[in-house]
Amino acid sequence: MAKAKDTGRKLVAQNKKARHDYHILDTYECGLVLTGTEVKSLRQGRASLADGFVQIDGNEAWLHNVHVPEYAQGTWTNHSARRKRKLLMHRAEIDKLESKSQETGHTIVPLALYFKDGRAKVEIALAKGKKEFDKRQTLREKQDRRETDRAVSAARRRQRA
Numbered sequence: 001m002a003k004a005k006d007t008g009r010k011l012v013a014q015n016k017k018a019r020h021d022y023h024i025l026d027t028y029e030c031g032l033v034l035t036g037t038e039v040k041s042l043r044q045g046r047a048s049l050a051d052g053f054v055q056i057d058g059n060e061a062w063l064h065n066v067h068v069p070e071y072a073q074g075t076w077t078n079h080s081a082r083r084k085r086k087l088l089m090h091r092a093e094i095d096k097l098e099s100k101s102q103e104t105g106h107t108i109v110p111l112a113l114y115f116k117d118g119r120a121k122v123e124i125a126l127a128k129g130k131k132e133f134d135k136r137q138t139l140r141e142k143q144d145r146r147e148t149d150r151a152v153s154a155a156r157r158r159q160r161a
Contacts, residue, residue, distance in 0.1 A: 012042050012120075013113040015049035020135060022109060022127035028097070031088035032063070032120045037071035038085075042120060044071075047113050054087065054108035054124050056098045061087035063110060063122065087122065100126050 018024075034042070041047070048067040055062050063085045089097075101108050105128050112123040130138070 007117055010115045011112060012045055012115065013047040013049050015052065015109065015111050017050060018109045018111055018125070018127065020138070022107070022129055024125045024127050026126040027111065028089065028093055028124050030061070030122050030124055032122055033086040033088065034120055038068050039120060041068050041071045042113070049110045049113060052110040054110065056094060056101065059091065059094060061089050061094050061097065063087055066110060097126060105129055
């Protein structure tokens with residue numbers, strides 16, 4: 001009896017720091033070219049996108065510095081943890097990303113690594129770096145929003161009682 005394929009989206013790793021450090025301009029979903037031990041390691045939920053970035057070389061997109069640890073039960077066929085991995089994208093998307101990333105201050109960063117219907121996908125974003133005051137402003141807005149939500153919920157609780 002064959003095992004049914006996984007459906008839906010299973011998150012493996014997320015890059016929360018990217019949303020803090022960059023203004024996200026546009027996002028793309030890409031497939032990844034992986035070896036067997038990389039897939040097994042990802043299925044165990046082990047990966048880190050912290051230092052990752054995307055570079056476009058010769059009309060191909062490559063994911064650099066993403067840490068996928070070696071598979072514990074792997075043998076000599078194990079992969080290296082920080083090797084560059086090819087991204088599967090349409091040519092038009094690659095060309096668009098390449099032209100946009102050439103602009104000053106723009107970069108391409110991975111946001112999330114996940115399985116969608118049994119296939120490994122990565123969500124990448126065209127991003128522009130934030131200045132220090134932008135980061136502080138974002139944190140201030142987040143705190144203000146949280147405080148107003150708390151005040152509104154407290155007022156609603158008082159009305160019910």
